[in-house]
Amino acid sequence: MEQARAVKTVVVEPTPAELADRVADRFLTRLRARTRDGRVAHVCLTGGSMGGAVLAAAAEHPRAAKIDWSLVHFWWGDERFVARDDADRNSLQSRRALLDRIPVPAENVHEAAEPGEMTLDEAAAAYAAELARYGTDERPWPSFAVCFLGVGPDGHIASLFPDRPEVTVTDAAVLPVRDSPKPPPERITLTRPVINASKRVWLVLTGADKASALGLALAGASYASVPAAGAKGRRRTVFFVDEAAASEVSPDLIDLDY
Template identity: 70%
Template sequence: MVEAWAEKRVVISPDPSSLADSVAARFLSRIAKRVDEGKPAHVSLTGGSMGSAVLAAAAKSPRVERIDWSRVHFWWSDERFVPAGHPDRNDQQARTALLDSLGLPAANIHAPAASDDGLELDAAAEAYAAELARFAGVDGPWPSFDVCFLGVGPDGHIASLFPDRPEILITDRAVVAVRDSPKPPPSRISMTRPVINSSKRVWMVLAGTDKASALGLALAGASYASVPAAGAKGRKRTVFFIDLAAAANVPPELIDREY
């Protein structure tokens, strides 16, 4: 993997609603540009309230109808290993918020296996790695995501890569099974850091005062082993999209007022 990344920048919106609208507009613009060039687009989605809010905001935009979604492939940086259709599943949240309204070919939605799909957790992780490998890029047996969305937990976790656990250090595979997660549900499937960091753009979206400390540590260069968000970096851009409540510990020189 190429160890060359764009500088981290921070874009601030006044509140969660305007944050979701702003990120949704940027997302639609980026995907439209990609598919208008006749190229496929690969997008890695995330769960959580802001992840769903961004997709719901995109669904309401008139621009959504002008995009050829047949060229867009959706993936998830992590998934909760619970039954299909369960409200805790990130793919179910995304389908409800946006994907079900797009008329996507079923083959364009790449969701990790559910707990009732007949696979054990390790086999489900291996199956997802094999699916990623079908779209292998130059950096490894996985696609290079045009946009990789990530949430950031109050503890600084991204995807299902939690602080001071072995999963954040794994570099020899694309997908890892996570057991005894510190955040329920306990069983999960997660992309590893090399996959996330081969993305062209990593967009971390977070809101609320409870995220301010983790954000400050990530921007200050904390160890990614203890603050996983500090180690998430896109090859072209690494952007924290935040609301004003999360901005308490952001150095002024990192705020991007132009992007």
């Protein structure tokens, strides 16, 4: 299994739209395989344009009607600490794209608190406590069947930004983030141990401005400086990219069949 963790593969589609369709198809295939015999699936979502595009494509896919959504729990890798109806809110985007369009029980959707309900530190602690409700004997959080991550041009994932202390924390599940280099300034984020406990980590990125970050992540750069380099699923680590982002990818890393 450790050998599998070390292998990072790349799946390439010509355009962002084709990429969203392919990721959505793989996502629903994985959920169907996980839930058809009654097993629960925990899924970690991401924000951003591609995060929303993948979920919207999943909502339109015929296979969505075959999933027992009562067995699926949704979480987020990070959340902007803004009101639930704020356009910057990752969960609002996810709801509009998919969650409001499928019969998933409300209690299966695990959102972070908003300002006015709790302070930023309280919201991070409450999210960690909610994760712990679904933890295992090994760790106080669930192992995500799929953990989606976006990747910024600087190589950040979730709200783990380069050369900041949050990216190296290993003794907490959730952290408050202040003075984020990308607005809005206040956020909460999962830490690397939670992300890397996932069975599958799927990083979805498009555009030529992401090519350098992708190349560094695949080359094994320091995760402190390129957080995407430190994201590893226990079974699979897959970068889903469009052709523009794949300009610096070695052909032997591209998986034509996944």
